[in-house]
Amino acid sequence: MRVRTITAFFFVAVVLASILLSVYLFAIFFMLLSVYCLSEFYRIIADSAGTPQRLLGLSAGAALFGLYTGYCLGWVPLNYLMLIVPLVSAIFIAPLYKKQEKPFIGIAYTLLGIVYVILPFASFLSLGFLSDVYDYRIPLGFILILWANDTGAYLVGKLFGKHRLFERISPKKTWEGFVGGVLLALITSMVLAYYFPQLAQWQWLVMALIIALFGTFGDLVESMLKRSQQVKDSGAVLPGHGGLLDRFDGLLLAGPAVLAFLLTVL
Known part of the structure; x- marks a missing residue:
């Protein structure tokens, strides 16, 4: 438990620092993070049926994220x-x-x-550039709501x-837990709406509902991937927490x- 707590503390500190301190740190950190997560995905998905072209895939993913950044x-x-x-x-x-x-x-x-890992991270990167200049508040709010949902x-x-919410895929997840996650995500979004008024309160609330719903499905989809490949964790880079994916x-x-x-309503 002690190792898990220490790992979580430093992990949270690094993620928040990357968003808050500099646009360049934000871009570089999440590019490296996305490529590492892609590497973990390739390790999980490789089996007797087929093996991904790891080097080419990682190169294409890094190039795509770098060019988009x-x-x-x-x-x-853009071209x-x-x-x-x-x-x-x-x-x-x-x-051939x-x-x-x-x-x-x-x-x-x-x-x-590339579709499953790189494009979503590029979408997250885009949240910092919805205005003409980098604004840390929306990606920060996204991460805080996501963590609140997981914690709740x-x-x-x-x-x-x-x-049980989806016993076949993730036996530990429950409907009660899902509701708790949604409620804490909504509470967090209301606090964010007070301090970060560049989004209306209703937009923060809808954003929280989207994160709670799709975040839960994202967790279940990754659990489905690991279960189908008979893998417990995506990696071991975070002691006590598994992999970055x-x-x-x-x-x-x-x-x-x-x-x-946000692109629809802003």
């Missing part, structure tokens, strides 16, 4: 994102030089990782959980959903 910072024109095309093409070409019974499974695994679900589920699984579905909502 450059676009957000105003350094790279430069097309520079990713040669790497994507290479993912299809490389299996390997003896694989079903090469397209490996191709699918490689591209799925864990505490309420542990104390009062009786009715385990800690950001809720972001993978909630990030694009929140970005879509």
Whole structure:
């Protein structure tokens, strides 16, 4: 428990510092984080059916996130994102030089990782650039609401959980925990609305509901992935907590959903 607590403290401090201290630190940290999470995904998904092209996939993911970051910072024109095309093409070409019974499974695994991991992190990055200049408050609010949802679900589920939410995929999750997560996420969003008025209160509340719903599904989807591959944790980089993908699984579905909502209403 002590190791888990210490790890959580430093993990929270690093994430918050990356968002608050500098736009460049924010961009670099989440680019490295997304690529590392992609590496964990490739490790999990590889099996006898197919193996992702790890190096090409990580290169394409890093290039895509880096180019998009450059676009957000105003350094790279939008059409430069097309520079990713040669790497994507290479993912299809490389299996021609390997003896694989079903090469397209490996191709699918490689591209799925980019869609499942890199694009959601890029969506989260976009939350800091909804205005003309970098504004830390929306990505910070997103992370705080996401953590509040996880905390509320864990505490309420542990104390009062009786009715299983999705027993086949995650036996420990309960409906009581889900409700507890939603309530704490809503309370957190109301506090954020008071201190960060660039979003209306109703927008913060809807954002909290989206994060609670899609964050829960994101957690379940990653649990489905691990269960199908008979893996307990995505990694061991965080002592007592597993891998980084385990800690950001809720972001993978909630990030694009929140970005879509805010782009619609702002």
